Amino acid sequence: MLARRFLWVIAILIMLVIAGLIGYWLFGMQIMRAAMVPGEAFTASTAGPPADYSKPAGWSAHPQRTDDPTRWAPQGYRAAPAPAVAVFYIQPTSFFDRKRWNGPVADAGMNEQGDKFLRLQASLFNGVAQVWAPRYRQATFGTFLATDTAMAGRALDLAYGDVVTAFEAFIAAQPADRPIILAGHSQGSLHLYRLLKERVAGTPLMARVVAVYAPGWPLSVEADLPALGLPACTTAEQTGCLQSWQSFAEPADIGPIRATFDSADGLSGRPRRGTTMLCTNPLNVEAGTRRIDQSENLGSLVPAIDFTGGTITPRGLGAQCMADGRLSIGEAPAEFTAFILPGNNFHVYDYPLFWANLRADVERRASAFAGASIPAASPAAPLPEDLD
Template identity: 30%
Template sequence: MRLRFFYLLILGVLPLSACLKVLKPAQDFAVSPVPEAPDYRMEDNWAALPDRRDSADVVPRNTLLHDNQRNAPADVFFIHPTTYYWRKQWNASLTDERLNRFTDESVIRGQATAFNNTARVYAPRYRQATLYSFFDEEDTSGKAALDLAYMDVKAAFQYYLDNYNHGRPIIIASHSQGTVHATQLLQDFFETSPSLRRQLVAAYLIGFNVKSDDFQHLRPCEDSTQTGCYMAWNTVAWGTAAKAFEKGVAVNPLTWTRDTVTAPARLNLGGVPHDFNRLDKRIVDAKVTNGLVWVHPPQPKGYPRFLLPGHPELRNSFHIADYALFYGNIRQNAAARVRAYRMLLNGQ
């Protein structure tokens, strides 16, 4: 029932009123049950760790791609997007095995693996806020749920720094709710620490409205090998206006520049559909427009549009395919930035 509802939601079959009614938790945050906080010493509280077998180790089937975490020269700290949509409580429990499997089989597999050729993947589970938190305009419950979720992400990153990093280069990568938390993480850790900024290869802040003035020290990436910078984009069908995401930072994931020149589909190294069973080269073109990335909708199946509740203008959004449509380019670019970082580090 849960997964069936989710697919009806992302395909835009359910009307907005039905979505909001089903998604809103029955109680305010102040009286809603709060799941137990995770202990990040426990491996079960990580969706991905590089020294064990998990969903971040795979590559798309029927391709020649390979997982290289054993020899990877960098780390990626990946913060997954919302996979919890239900009204039982405002924040997900880490003991929900069905939710954990869904997270692993969808976004850990479909997004975090884009980095496993060049980085060791660390992805914490966290008490993510339910999707309705982003549309809660009646009170402060949604914000409180997001704040609680960020507490976990912050604790996980501190544990990662103290126990796993050992001074290695760091990529921060995220999507949607994960990007809300990643933006705050960069502000709390990297903006305040010159030494951590020196470790930052780049941040992939995908699927949310990241503003150019969100940071004092960090700047948007301007080319494909710049390091210590961040990238952001929100993908929509060609010609779409989307006020929720307009005027944010947009980097073209086919050229890694911020100009408004159309990048042809021949530059697309391959999208990966939700079945994770192929690499569709030249799947879409891309053009930066007013803080968005426009694409002509892909012809192959497996890249559904997403009707976001509360934002009917996003009926032409490819939000859930922000990584999928550019999977090959993200994979290549992460490796290129790590190489550039290491060359700079070695004074070459």
């Protein structure tokens, strides 16, 4: 009798789990919206004061911070001791509180989670570049699920204002001839697009841009890109160009992202509806939709369970830009299981999935920009012992 009851309990638990997964798949966005969107009206004062970007404490990654998470590297790689390039990196959303629209720069939880993202994302630049990543009063995660676009817009404007102030401090701290890379992810990429349009395009800074890396936020080829002053990257050694992608496993549902994408005008003023969503394949950076086999993947960065580091796994997955603008990675990789968003969206892993290829890409473009080989501080691919 006890054995039969035990089996019934197990069966019920399995049914509940299956029902939960089906519910998440069908109603994931509605569930997330109810749990994450702030219930109060936007008030700037709740975000606290902005960071002081004249001091290292105003930055998560800074040359004078000894605890800079972007100096970490997985086994087989190392950071450059005297990098020739400077990177301005805008962090993704790491504030998930629904009690306020923007996260205070002193929020310990936001900064701890932000450092984890930086370690797994921006560390790929440290082979040739010094990373600067500002702490800013980022819009909370629920901002991007909100139906009240006015409230969400005010939260994003506040966050962007901090990014602009930090960018001005970053530029002022660099020698006038130092090459720069501009990068971000998710909310960071959204702010980066606006920054490119308003503060970089048409200015002398354009001549110093090695490349722009902005995955995790959709960009229209026709309605957004012309306003940024940079073309999309289509060859391996091209400089002064931009890359963007959004990673999905199969079966994928990009519908909610496309609906948001189509609902507004682009940065050029032209409607995005019906336009092409830019997709760069990080495995080869070529134009077109040819699938790139996993044999060309130099290594994915598989995060540790606590996201404080990770290990490189070479040849883990291939990728293909699809007609709808998403980057398909095929069947969901077993090594990446946490934080998968509805629709099989591997948003959190846009950088880690292609970490080694992107690192090689950065080093190659930096060398091409300089017109001569910059001494690499790490191999362009995992060391031989990592490929065994």
